[in-house]
Amino acid sequence: MSRFSTVTLSLCALLLGASLAPAAPQAPGDLRLGPPEGIKASKALVGFSHARHGAADVLCVTCHHTWDGKSEIQSCAAPGCHDQPGKKGETAFYTAFHAKNSDRSCVGCHKPLKKAGKAVPVSCGQCHEK
Template sequence: MKKTFLIGLVVAALVCAFALPNLSAATKAPADMVLKAPDGIKMKKTPVAFPHGKHEAMLKDCKVCHHTFEGSGDVKGCSAAGCHDKDGKKDQMAYYKAFHGKDTKTCVGCHKAEKKGPKSCKECHPKK
């Protein structure tokens, strides 16, 4: 009886040690992604091939770009409902502004501030 109970405790401890951290961890994003506008917003240029893995390795902190991320759980993408899902160029929550704004938390703003990476339209949005 004691042996069965002890084995059960060891198994439970192993499950907790290995399974629970994975349940609370954020889903790993793919190394390469294609950024598209959210449903209902028409992009005037081609979608952007985005090397997420390269940016993740350089920046280390997800909150640099994903400013609403709390440190655990899934990371919400920019085009998710309630984030940058508005149309237009002036609204702070506009999808366009999330990538093209002058703030260093945007793609264009960061690339210009760091003086590296693509800075022109055609470097990100190649012709089809």
């Protein structure tokens, strides 16, 4: 087999393999974050921009920490994730967004960014706008 044929076959195999690779998930645009079914919101729902977080190089698995990289990404409010009422415990809906010592929660991620001079929301009213 000639060198040209080997290179051509290798290139074709590479292109075919790349076309069979799973595509990255398409994140929804702007949305309103609210509690799971059965839990009443005590404050206004929170606006969230996937595009803004993606532009800041926040990876999907940062927030969707149980995602395997292949299956459909589930909402934090999905059954079995953060679907419990109250303010304590790993599965509490409140915890997913407000845990101060977790780089997976909004507050836990935004506080250090704010301290570093970034313009990110950190107070209740900045996220739960009326």
